[in-house]
Amino acid sequence: MSEKSRLDEIKDELEALDINPTIFARKEIRALPEVLSENERIVYLVEGRNKLTNHHIILVATERRLIFVDKEFMYGLKVEDFSYDKVSSIQYEKSLMLASIDIHISDNILEIDNVGKYYAELFCEKVRDFMAQPKENFQIKSEPTVLDKLEQLGRLKESGILSEEEFTEQKRRLLDEPS
Structure with a gap:
């Protein structure tokens, strides 16, 4: 499958999930075909700002893992992914207009702010659902066909x-x- 059609497939997935990324997430969305494996499906996606780098990023929850995607003109593509069994907790905090999400992974805390309030809550619920599943559900196929x-x-x-x-x-x- 070509990258263009995989990108169209990803956009269709987002539309079906009622996720409408802003123009600021355009670079990261375009990078998803090279980040996601062929059969990996998006469960939910939010965009925000990485508090550490001050870069606009997207957080993608798939049925297999949690992925941070940061595509910056000067720095290229930065992708970090974590299996759900590595996430010890995820929480959100709402302010007047926006929310922030804190994800505890091993000894790290990843902080993302400028997330829509409703989307932050929904994203955290989706990730918690996967965190509650047994580890063997996250095993990827052992051998490629x-x-x-x-x-x-x-x-x-x-x-x-x-x-x-x-x-x-x-x-x-x-x-x-x-x-």
Whole structure:
């Protein structure tokens, strides 16, 4: 699947979840196809400001993990992700117009402010639901399928990392492997 169609798929997911990111989250949303795995689905997403860096970021909750995405012109793409079993607590605090979210991960506290009040509460509820699930629910498939490997090869070829000859050779090897 091309990045463009994956981005359209992500935008459709957000629309179905009634999430309408602002123009300030545009860079981070465009980076999601390279951050999310092919079958990973968004459960909820909020945007805000990282208190530490003062950068605009998005927080993405998927069925597998919690992801912080910061795409800045000068600093490039910064992605941090954590499985739900690493999150010890998540809380929000409302002010007059906005809210802040504090996420405790190991010995770290990640603080995000300038989050919409309603969205902060909903995001925290969604993450708490995943935190309450048994750890084995977060295990990712142990081995990628041949189809997954072929898709990865195709992306490497499209991006110019593999030549046509290298692609053909790797594809032949994959298809000749016993299942």
